[in-house]
Amino acid sequence: MSTTVAVLGTGIMGSGMASNLIEQGFDVRVWNRSREKTRPLEDAGAHSAASPAEAVEGAAVVLTVLFDEGVTAEVMERALPSTAPGAVWAQAGTVGVKGTADLVKLAERNGVGIVDTPVLGTKGPAEQGTLVVLTAGEGEALATARPVLEAFSAKEIHVGDRPGQASALKLACNAWVTTLTAGVAQSMAMAEALGTDPRLFLEAISGGPLDAGYAHVKGEAMLSGEYDPSFTVHGALKDLDLMVDSARSHGVAAGVLDGVRVQFKAAELSGHRDEDIAAVFEAVTPDDR
Structure with missing residues (x-):
């Protein structure tokens, strides 16, 4: 059975x-x-x-x-x-x-x-x-x-x-996921605004010590502007609140996470709430893009 x-x-x-x-x-x-x-x-x-x-x-x-x-x-x-x-x-x-x-x-x-x-x-x-x-x-x-x-x-x-130990590690891992995604968005937005093809950022890190497969997955979504949700902006914000609260309650500086949260909140407020976290790119690009 x-x-x-x-x-x-x-x-x-x-x-x-x-x-x-x-x-x-x-x-x-x-x-x-x-x-x-x-x-x-x-x-x-x-x-x-x-x-x-x-x-x-x-x-x-x-x-x-x-x-x-x-x-x-x-x-x-x-x-x-x-x-x-x-x-x-x-x-x-x-x-x-x-x-x-x-x-x-x-x-x-x-x-x-x-x-x-x-x-x-x-x-x-x-x-x-x-x-x-x-x-x-x-x-x-x-x-x-x-x-x-x-x-x-x-x-x-x-x-x-002890239940809770796995959830602690999950928050640490999601801190990496959200920070990496926001970082890719920042780098690609800078490249584009400064007159460089943002795709070249992905090419520059490819295969070297700076490379990460996830950067390419989210970077390609940013380039296409297609944000079919795998992990939504709204879900990431919920997790970021948990990360910031947990970090501060244990004496860990949360400045990086605060900055990441600001960018994801901006993405949510600009209409990307239920889209994939790659949509954070839209929150860091110039309004006249």
Whole structure:
């Protein structure tokens, strides 16, 4: 008999993760606030539940891929009373360290084991099953969740036994992602404004010690002006707030992140809220471009 997995949240990331679970032979139950986003998964063989409570009934693993701590807590408060005995909650959304601690308390109040399982990667890796999963949690709960995590990941980095440790590393990684993207936008905007083909910036760093594959992915999107979302500007801003708060609360200077946040906020305010983070380029280019 196949393992039953409930996936709560089938947006950009959750839909790809759920698709891989279906392909790997899991019995997948999905729920999303917007039912329309579960239709393709239904067609692929998932059961679309009418509520979080219905989705988790009989599931051995409950995977949450929701926007933030508030949404995750609200959904799981509805779901947890219906979880099966021995079920494990794999929390994959980016909610920060404090948010994870609050969700751990929620799980404990309901007698459900929880593991901290944020992922690195965006839409493409989620669909291709090549995400990097960061894990933190106790051995038995993690062992239950691991086959599910392996279905949509190519690599696991075990951070520790305490939930929250993986989320801490996720914030550090997202600090790099957002800073790199903003940096590419700044460099390409400068090149263009100073009369140089911005594509030559990508050529100049290619193959050398300054190179990064992600710079080319986002740089090409900036050149084309096509910002099909893999990681939205709005999502990046939510994560940047978590990064800045966490850095400051631990005595880490956050000036770089503050500057990056200003650029992403400008991109959001100029109409790019739901577009890919590469749209930060539009916030640093001259108005008369």
